[in-house]
Amino acid sequence: MRAMSVANVWIYRATGGRVGGRWRMGSARRRPAPVCLLTTRGRKTGRLRTVPLLYLRDGGRVVVVASQGGLPTHPQWYLNLRRTPRVTVQTGDDIRLMTARTASPEERAALWPRLVEMYADYDDYQSRTDREIPVVICDPA
Template sequence: MTTLHRAVFSLSRGRLLGRAGGMPVVILTTTGRRSGRSRRTMLNAPIVDGDRVILVASYGGDPRHPAWFLNLLDEPRVGLTLGGQDRPMRARVASAEEKVELWPAIVGAYRGYGAYQRRTDRQIPVVVLEPHAGHCPPRAGKWPGCDESG
């Protein structure tokens, strides 16, 4: 995505330009593992199944994990903006069995994920985001179901 696309998406809170490559575009809000500051990352979500959202920490097949993934390992309370709605979520890494089950649908949504996995020696993590009422990311008081204490 271009800088202009990111700006329009961000300003519209995902209501405009909400799809890329046939997949929904989301904003994932994590807490920086070193800084403790709120970090927002635009990502594609290959699977949105009701309230459950699946993300892929592919980093384009790079040998390193993306920063957003490392952040959610340290603090699984995350925020998700999807279709203009902010949602408090809890992130977890899919089990090996879950990944085997989800991978065909992930690659079906975007076959590049398969190429990324072949490009790297690391196992690309699949992240499951699930709603968690009252389980809010730090400083998310403006979100439905969250209070100022996070």
């Protein structure tokens, strides 16, 4: 999976998101979901780490989900941004410096139905784990 992620990041960057910018697996097979690149600073190494993630636009904000496929632990990128919330988000060929934060319970309640509408598998992921899957809001810096 890591090799696929690295390849997707490379291709996405090289093509400005024209290739790799839509997710066509699972519930998104018929209605592809948009993909962004989120770059965080590693909390242990200090190195920049980039992951491809599905995203939802909410005005000027970018919303992503720390689902990790419903695994019992949070993804590393989420732990990284909790330590250092300054992130870079690339959508297509647009790259922006943003500040990431975990959505409040009220924000999550409002955003979750829209996220599930975009990618229905999120509900399945939530049912597989005891942790509440975090919704992350990236605000313009």
